[in-house]
Amino acid sequence: MNELDIVQRVIADRRSVFPKAFSSDLVTDENIEQMLESANWAPSHKLTEPWRFHVVRDEALARLAHFMAEKYREDPKGGHFLQKKYDSIKAKVTRSSAVIIICMQRDPEERVPEWEEQAAVAMAVQNMSLRGWSLGVGGYWSTPPFRKAIHEFIDLSAGESCLGFFYLGHFAQAGQPPVRSPWQEKVQWIRE
Numbered sequence: 127m128n129e130l131d132i133v134q135r136v137i138a139d140r141r142s143v144f145p146k147a148f149s150s151d152l153v154t155d156e157n158i159e160q161m162l163e164s165a166n167w168a169p170s171h172k173l174t175e176p177w178r179f180h181v182v183r184d185e186a187l188a189r190l191a192h193f194m195a196e197k198y199r200e201d202p203k204g205g206h207f208l209q210k211k212y213d214s215i216k217a218k219v220t221r222s223s224a225v226i227i228i229c230m231q232r233d234p235e236e237r238v239p240e241w242e243e244q245a246a247v248a249m250a251v252q253n254m255s256l257r258g259w260s261l262g263v264g265g266y267w268s269t270p271p272f273r274k275a276i277h278e279f280i281d282l283s284a285g286e287s288c289l290g291f292f293y294l295g296h297f298a299q300a301g302q303p304p305v306r307s308p309w310q311e312k313v314q315w316i317r318e
């Protein structure tokens with residue numbers, strides 16, 4: 127297999143791994159740094175490099191778990207408070223080796239449309255998850271409503287907003303089978 131085939135294999139093999147599948151084996155700081163280094167190679171229009179990451183680790187995980195669960199208690203979207211849901215929000219964080227808060231720094235001069243900056247952040251997250259996969263680190267991008275309150279937990283710069291959370295950990299089995307409809311159904315070739 128040549129190097130480019132390996133890229134395709136990592137792309138196609140990567141699956142979202144959810145915290146209930148995480149093992150107790152802790153992901154090292156070094157692995158997390160490697161993932162963030164790959165994230166930083168994402169493209170961006172005018173090289174605004176809008177991705178920002180806040181790595182929640184060690185003791186701070188318990189604080190984040192409590193913060194998120196309390197946000198759910200304050201505003202249980204779609205109905206009444208459920209203790210089971212409260213506990214599961216906490217457990218997702220505490221089962222993770224780290225939670226990376228995914229943020230976007232809006233270009234101060236707004237030289238490019240906001241969607242391009244969101245797209246660039248998404249590309250950075252994909253780089254991060256592919257590198258993680260190649261290192262045996264699983265994870266997934268979660269976008270709960272309480273991400274909008276994250277400025278109560280971390281300091282955000284002016285123009286910085288939260289696009290979600292990347293929960294990560296080692297895992298024994300990814301669980302989900304890959305599901306994609308054929309790429310050919312989403313592609314039109316225009317030749318003339």
Ligand SMILES: Cc1cc2nc3c(=O)[nH]c(=O)nc-3n(C[C@H](O)[C@H](O)[C@H](O)COP(=O)(O)O)c2cc1C
Pocket residue numbers: 140141142143266267268269270290302305
């Ligand atoms: C921008 C974005 C937001 C996502 N938000 C959530 C989420 O809030 N909850 C969730 O369970 N999965 C979320 N996911 C993960 C998807 O569920 C997952 O990628 C999808 O099921 C396909 O599985 P795969 O990643 O294993 O291919 C999100 C993925 C992306 C790219």
